[in-house]
Amino acid sequence: MEKAEVRTWLAVGGLLHDIGKLIDRSGEGRAEEEEKGQFLRAHAVYSYKFLKELLEGKVSKEVEELILSGSYHHKPKPGNLYHLAQHIADLCASSERSLREDIETRKEEKRLKSIFDLVSLEETQKLDKYEYQLRCLELRKDVIFPTEIGKNRETEGKEEYEALLDSLKERLKQLDFRDGHKTLTKLYHLLYKYLWCVPASTYDRERGTKHYPDISLFDHLRVASALASSLWTDYNKKKMQEVENKSVEEKKEAVEFLLVEGDITGIQRFLYLLSNTKGVGKRLRGKSFFLSVLPVILGRFFLRELGYPMVNLLYAGGGKFQFVIGYEEGVEQKLDELQRRVDEVLVKEFGGHLGVVLGWRRFTGKKLGVNELGKKIHELYEETGRKKFQKFSTVLENFDRLVNYLGPDNYEMCPSCQVSLKPEGEEFCKWCKLFQKVGEKIPRAEYVVFSSEMGDLYLEGIGGVSVYAKGQNPYALPDDTLLLLNRTDFEDKADGFFFLANTVPTKEEEGKILVKDFEEMLEEEEEGYKLLAFVKMDVDNLGLIFSQGLKEDYSISRVATLSRSLDLFFSGYINTLLQKEEFKNKVYVVYSGGDDVFFCAPWEIALKVAKEIKKDFTEYTCRNKFFTLSAGVFFQKPTYPIRFGADKAEDEKDIAKAKKNRISLWGYSLSWDAFKNALERLNEFMKNFDVHSHRTLLYRIYTLLRTYKKEGKVSLRFYPMFYYQLHRNIKDEEEQKELEKLILDPKNDYNIRDDAELLLKLVLMKTRGVSERAKEESYILNKGG
The missing domain is CATH 3.30.70.270 (Reverse transcriptase/Diguanylate cyclase domain)
Structure with missing residues (x-):
């Protein structure tokens, strides 16, 4: 058998070497003392028995030996290099387990802790706040978002493990094992779907300690699998033979x-x-x-x-x-x-x-x-x-x-x-x-x-x-990989699944689904300026998080898990978020993946989407203060070249990133809390003030702010001019108070609010222009004043 083929089947064995842990936690496993002595651990016995039955009549003796080699990862048979490769691969992969202990006592009660909860850019780390539920992977908020420990647990015992195991076993039985490449690909995605939320390890027999379960069984299996295949080189085979009877540390060092x-x-x-x-x-x-x-x-x-x-x-x-x-x-x-x-x-x-x-x-x-x-x-x-x-x-x-x-x-x-x-x-x-x-x-x-x-x-x-x-019959060569897009129910349809942010507004014409252009998107907006918002958002301090955030827990699995989890949000979940009724068919995702997103939408929708992305990202990352987003927003007509819109949104994002965890529009940089508060005050003002009747007044006050603003400060001369315009044009006292409250802060000696100018702009944008003056206002708004 060629070296590449051996590596493939070793990788299959590596992916399945700890399947017995799921059997153990479901309570289904049974092992005699003699069997435990042969494999050293009960879960290894369960893995061997399950795989032996699964492979019966499906593979050659050599392939069977390669796959079953994973079951000997705790106690390889003397002289068997396949067993030794799995053994050393597991030793290396297991050495990245956290040295801290967990407080949970029973293995079947264990839930996977979130990698986001582990990250800190300070000396101390606050842990044990969030965990994942035992559910198959789907792009749903109630599945992939971590929850506070102990909350929303559907059961307290083995039932959830039993349900996962039963579903996975049925799917594994459908694998035909005829082609190593296809088998490995489908197996990988099956384990991703069913084991992404299952803790890899809960107990260390030698030390008598309870592991902190922050690495999923899927991530442990894929790393061990990759290491097992990597050991099948002439150099490593020679080294393994030299240290076969040496200590654990000597084996890992060789x-x-x-x-x-x-x-x-x-x-x-x-x-x-x-x-x-x-x-x-x-x-x-x-x-x-x-x-x-x-x-x-x-x-x-x-x-x-x-x-x-x-x-x-x-x-x-x-x-x-x-x-x-x-x-x-x-x-x-x-x-x-x-x-x-x-x-x-x-x-x-x-x-x-x-x-x-x-x-x-x-x-x-x-x-x-x-x-x-x-x-x-x-x-x-x-x-x-x-x-x-x-x-x-x-x-x-x-x-x-x-x-x-x-x-x-x-x-x-x-x-x-x-x-x-x-x-x-x-x-x-x-x-x-x-x-x-x-x-x-x-x-x-x-x-x-x-x-x-x-x-x-x-x-x-x-x-x-x-x-x-949809409707096309996919064509794939024998060595190709066919993946189902943005759905995990792939088992009877494809080799696996793939996440891609592909949300765009569509329309149906003559039985065909077509993508709306930017002008069509804006035509559906009932009021306000027909302006498009270009929005760019990305994670702050990401390089620092990857280089320093995991501290002593730095490992291949954790870095890969952190990358995969961020990409799951931006490549996958972003589609789910944009299916909300208020956003559906109104947002054009240009790009989203890794740790950033760029989208276009009618300006008012865009601001709401940005706020919602920030809110969900905060929840997704366990409300960890070190995971923040910065965003830049640029407004223009729908005919504006998108490459220039991207550049302008990037410039705004740079302004936000100067202080981090902020959003910038027209050069105004606001914290996300201030932005949320501003939008709430804007909506309240629109309800209680007749903006259409007093639109000219609002524009005058906006120009007053611009006129008397020097180097970020507003001259005291603004106040008499403001109150003159206020009392001359508005007779209703309640409306006077509403406008005064929009511009001035009564809790801070009636100082001009930091966001007053921004809110006036948004009010003017929300009200449809009806005169030549409106064209002038539009120019000023788009030029940033």
Whole structure:
């Protein structure tokens, strides 16, 4: 059996090595003393018995031995290298368990603690606040959001474990195990769906301690699986044989791995290289989708070429990918050669606007333990950061030839991206046409297919992806991966599932589902200025959180879990949030994934969506004060080029990020609490004040504020002018008080409120302009005064 095939089946065995823990906690397991002696742990006995029955008549003896090897992870048989690989992989993966203890006493009462609850940028950490319910993964708030410990538990014993186990067992029995690649892919997604919320470990027999359950069984299994396949190198096999009878620490110290990280450069600039020619929305969606899946395409390419299964891809999203492989002589040179191949393709296809830098660190299995790995990963981050200044260094001599491979004749600049050449007579360049074609399918997409040989969006020799809309029959080659989009009920339909933020407003015409353009979105708004809001939001201090937030608990599983959990919110849950009735069919998501989101919507809807995203993100991250969002909002007409809108929203976000955890619009930076309070006061004012009758007055007061405001302070001369206008134009005392309360703070010596100018702008925007003066007001509002 070839090395790559052995690694695949070892990975399958690694994914299933602890299935007995679920059996144990459900109370179904039974083991004789003799069996416990053979496997050392009861849950290992349960794993072996279950797998032995599951594999009966389905696989060859050699494949069966490879899969069953995972059951011997506590006590390998002497001389069996498969067993030893699983044993050392489990030792290395288990060494990242937290050293702290948990207060829960019974294993069946255990619930997974949230990784977000663990993060702190201070010396002390407050833990034991939030946990996950034992439920299959779905993009629902009541499933994926953590809850306060002890609340909303449907049962207090084994019933939930029994329900998970029964459902998982039925699905595992349907696996045919004929193809290692397909089996591994489907198994991976099954375990993700059913075990994402199950604690990996609850008790340490040797130490007699109760583990703090902050790593899921799914994450432990996938890391152990990746490490097991990584041990099948000539170098590591020799090392394992040398230490077979040595101590645990000597075994972990002997084997070596490489942690590899890829960082895609130029994403933001590349995404918005689009002119406002016809079909720009479709091309933007297609580009956004391509950038979302590019980390997966590249991660799959590197692992395929290195001879490793996809389970070794620890993370892919947000413009980055990370994988682990085993050390062997010449592997660094192989990585350099693969980097060169990728550079050539990216330069040829995108002229240097998109690139990837690859960094890696070599370490022993012992370095996977808590307090050990952090330094290596910090070094890895620093290396990829340095390499960003040296991108395309492998192809510099051939750069011009690669960029200009089409030659000077019969080609002209593409009017859409304005960077690539197109044949004379064609409307757009190759990639703009592909992005438009795929972008048209994204809103109705039901499946995606990752392939090494073909795709709607295909990088020659690297790999590609295809999109299939509802009603289309997806086509996949034997080695391709077919994934169901944004749903986890994939078992009878696909090899797994994939999350993608693809929410856009649609309409139906002649039996076809079409995407509304920005002008159509605004036409449906009943009142107010027809302005579009461009909104960008992202997580604050993310680099600091990843480098310092986990402290002594820094580990591969926790970093991968943190990345995966953030991406689950931005790539997956964002679609659920936008299905709320008040937002449904009104928001256009340009991009969302990793740790950031960019969307467009009618301005008033956009402000509500931003507020709701912040509210849900706070809840999703356990109300941890170190997880905050900053947002920038820019208002313009729907015909405004989206790339300029993105730039302006980015500028606003930069203003918000100067103080963090804020939102900025027109240069006004507000805390989220102040923003929420401002919107509430705005709504209250609109209810109690006849804004339409006094719109001219409101505009005059707005201009007074602008006139008497110098260097952020308002002159005292504003007050007599304000009260003159107030009493001259409004006779109703209650309305006078409402307007006075909007502008002045009676609890603070009637000082002008910090948000007074902002609220006046919003009031004027909410009321429809009916005169030439309104055009002037619109100009002032859009110019920021």
